[in-house]
Amino acid sequence: MSSAILTVKNIIKRFSGTVALKGVDMELYPNEILALVGENGAGKSTLMKILSGIYPYGSYEGELLLGGKVCKFQSPADSEDAGIAMIYQELNLELDLSVGENILLGRYPRSALGFIDWKKVHREARTALDMLGVDIDTKVTVRNLNPSMQQLVSIARALYRNPSILILDEPTSVLTEKEANSLMDILRGLKDKGISCIYISHKLDEIFALCDRTVVFRDGEKISEYTKSAGYGSSKVIEDMIGRHLDAMYPVRKANIGEEVLRVEHFRVAHPFAYGKSIIEDASFSLHKGEILGLSGLVGAGRSELVSAIFGALPKQAGKLYLEGKEVNINSPIEAIQHGLGFLSEDRKKNGFIWTMSIRENMTLVCLRDLVKGLFVDKRKEVQLAQEYFEKLSVKAPSLDTQITNLSGGNQQKVILAKWLMSDIKILMLDEPTRGIDVGTKSEIYKLMQELTDLGISIILISSEMPELLAMCDRLVVLGKGTVQCEMLHGEANEVNLMRAASGT
Numbered sequence: 001m002s003s004a005i006l007t008v009k010n011i012i013k014r015f016s017g018t019v020a021l022k023g024v025d026m027e028l029y030p031n032e033i034l035a036l037v038g039e040n041g042a043g044k045s046t047l048m049k050i051l052s053g054i055y056p057y058g059s060y061e062g063e064l065l066l067g068g069k070v071c072k073f074q075s076p077a078d079s080e081d082a083g084i085a086m087i088y089q090e091l092n093l094e095l096d097l098s099v100g101e102n103i104l105l106g107r108y109p110r111s112a113l114g115f116i117d118w119k120k121v122h123r124e125a126r127t128a129l130d131m132l133g134v135d136i137d138t139k140v141t142v143r144n145l146n147p148s149m150q151q152l153v154s155i156a157r158a159l160y161r162n163p164s165i166l167i168l169d170e171p172t173s174v175l176t177e178k179e180a181n182s183l184m185d186i187l188r189g190l191k192d193k194g195i196s197c198i199y200i201s202h203k204l205d206e207i208f209a210l211c212d213r214t215v216v217f218r219d220g221e222k223i224s225e226y227t228k229s230a231g232y233g234s235s236k237v238i239e240d241m242i243g244r245h246l247d248a249m250y251p252v253r254k255a256n257i258g259e260e261v262l263r264v265e266h267f268r269v270a271h272p273f274a275y276g277k278s279i280i281e282d283a284s285f286s287l288h289k290g291e292i293l294g295l296s297g298l299v300g301a302g303r304s305e306l307v308s309a310i311f312g313a314l315p316k317q318a319g320k321l322y323l324e325g326k327e328v329n330i331n332s333p334i335e336a337i338q339h340g341l342g343f344l345s346e347d348r349k350k351n352g353f354i355w356t357m358s359i360r361e362n363m364t365l366v367c368l369r370d371l372v373k374g375l376f377v378d379k380r381k382e383v384q385l386a387q388e389y390f391e392k393l394s395v396k397a398p399s400l401d402t403q404i405t406n407l408s409g410g411n412q413q414k415v416i417l418a419k420w421l422m423s424d425i426k427i428l429m430l431d432e433p434t435r436g437i438d439v440g441t442k443s444e445i446y447k448l449m450q451e452l453t454d455l456g457i458s459i460i461l462i463s464s465e466m467p468e469l470l471a472m473c474d475r476l477v478v479l480g481k482g483t484v485q486c487e488m489l490h491g492e493a494n495e496v497n498l499m500r501a502a503s504g505t
C-alpha cells in the first residue's frame with residue numbers, strides 16, 4: 001500500500017471524568033474511503049474534532065501527521081488550510097445567513113475596491129450545489145430550510161473548500177434515501193479525483209456499500225479493522241462494536257391488541273414551507289391499545305407534521321381527535337401530556353432537551369408530577385428511576401449528573417427517549433427514534449417498544465428505515481398526497497408494496 005496521507009499516532013483525549021480516546025492509531029491512504037464505526041460514545045466524533053482543529057494541539061496527547069509532517073492545528077481554520085474539510089454531526093451553519101453566504105463563509109470574493117462581490121458569491125455557491133445536484137435558491141435564509149436541505153448546504157460548503165481530505169460525521173442521518181445515494185455517488189466521484197474521505201455512520205449497509213476499509217472503535221480504542229477487498233460480514237463488525245454477539249436485531253413481535261384508544265378524523269395541517277397550502281389535506285386513522293402503528297410515506301408526506309398536530313405542537317387547520325371514544329381538544333404539548341400522550345420529535349436539537357440541565361433532570365422532566373411527595377419532589381425515587389433507565393439504555397456518561405451537552409449524539413437521543421419511557425403515558429409517538437443510535441442500543445429500543453406494548457401502551461412509529469417499520473409494526477398507514485393512501489397489516493406489507501403505495505404508483 002502507498003504511504004498514508006494522514007496518520008493518527010497514539011492520540012489520547014481526556015475530558016473531566018472521561019477518557020474519550022485512549023491511545024488511538026489510524027491511517028488514511030490516498031484515494032480511500034475509510035469508515036469509522038463504533039457504539040455511541042466510542043470516541044468517533046472526538047477524534048474527528050481533533051482532526052478538524054476544534055480541539056487544538058496541546059489539548060490532547062499524541063500526534064497528527066499530514067503527508068509525514070506533524071500538524072499543530074490551533075483552530076478549525078488551520079485544519080481547513082491544510083486541506084481537511086469536515087461535516088459535523090451537529091449542524092454547523094449560520095442559520096440567519098443565506099445559503100450562498102454559508103457556503104462561502106469566510107472566503108467571500110472581493111472586487112478590486114475591496115467590496116464583497118455578491119454576484120460571485122451566489123454564482124460560486126450555485127456551482128458547489130450543482131456538484132451535489134441540489135436545486136436550492138442560494139439567497140434563501142438557511143433557517144427556512146428543512147434539516148436535509150441544511151445538511152446538503154454544509155456538504156456544499158465543505159466541497160467548496162476543495163479539500164484533499166473530507167470528513168463526514170453521520171452525514172446521511174437526516175437525508176432521504178435518494179439524497180443519501182446521490183451523496184455516495186459524489187463521494188465515489190471525489191475519490192476518483194484523489195480526495196480521501198473518513199466516513200462515520202451507524203448505517204452499516206451504507207458503509208459496506210461505500211467504504212474501502214472499516215475501522216472499529218470501542219470505548220476510545222481501535223478494536224479492529226477490515227478491508228473491503230478481504231471481505232467482511234456485518235455480524236463480525238457488530239460484534240466488535242458492541243463487544244458481544246447480537247442474536248437478533250428485532251424481538252419476535254407478540255401483540256395483544258385491544259380496543260381503540262385514539263382516533264384521528266379528517267385532520268388538515270398547514271404546510272411548513274409553502275404558505276397557504278396544507279401538507280395534510282384530510283387524514284383519518286385509528287390506534288388501538290397495545291398496538292404499534294407505523295406511519296409510512298415519502299419524505300414530505302407530512303408524517304411528522306401530522307403527529308406534531310396530534311400532540312398540539314403544531315396547530316391543526318381542521319379535524320377531530322378522540323381519545324378512548326371521547327372527543328378532546330389538544331392545543332399544546334402540555335395538554336397532550338396531561339392526556340397521556342408522549343412525543344419523541346424528529347428534531348431533537350430543537351424540541352428534545354434542555355441544554356443547561358443534567359441527564360437526570362432531562363430524564364425526569366415529564367414524570368416529575370408523578371414523583372411529587374407533598375410539596376417536594378421525591379428525590380430518591382427520581383434518582384432511582386433515572387438510574388434504572390440510564391442502565392437499561394446503557395447511556396455512556398460518567399454519571400447521572402453529567403450535563404447533557406457533554407454527551408455524544410447518540411447518547412443524547414437515549415436520554416430523550418428515556419424521558420418518555422419513564423413518564424406515565426398511554427400513547428407514545430416516536431418520530432425516527434433510532435436515528436444516530438448504534439446497532440446494539442437499537443435492538444434494546446425495539447425490546448423496550450415490545451415491553452411497552454405488553455403494558456398496554458400504544459405506539460405510533462415514524463421511521464425512514466423500512467426494515468424497522470416492517471419488523472415492528474402491527475399495522476401500517478401509508479400517507480401520500482395529503483391523505484391516507486392505504487393501510488396494511490403486519491405480514492401484508494413488504495418493501496415493494498409499501499414503496500408503491502407511498503409513491504402512488
Ligand SMILES: Nc1ncnc2c1ncn2[C@@H]1O[C@H](COP(=O)(O)OP(=O)(O)OP(=O)(O)O)[C@@H](O)[C@H]1O
Pocket residue numbers: 015016018019020038039040041042043044045046047089396397405406407408409410411436
Ligand atoms: N465536551 C465534552 N465534555 C465531556 N465529555 C465529552 C465531551 N465530548 C465528548 N465527551 C465524551 O467522550 C466520549 C466520546 O464521545 P464522542 O462524541 O466522540 O462519541 P461518538 O463515538 O461520536 O458517539 P455517537 O455515535 O453517539 O456520535 C463520550 O463518552 C462523551 O460523553
Ligand SMILES: [Mg+2]
Pocket residue numbers: 044045046089169408409410
Ligand atoms: Mg458522534
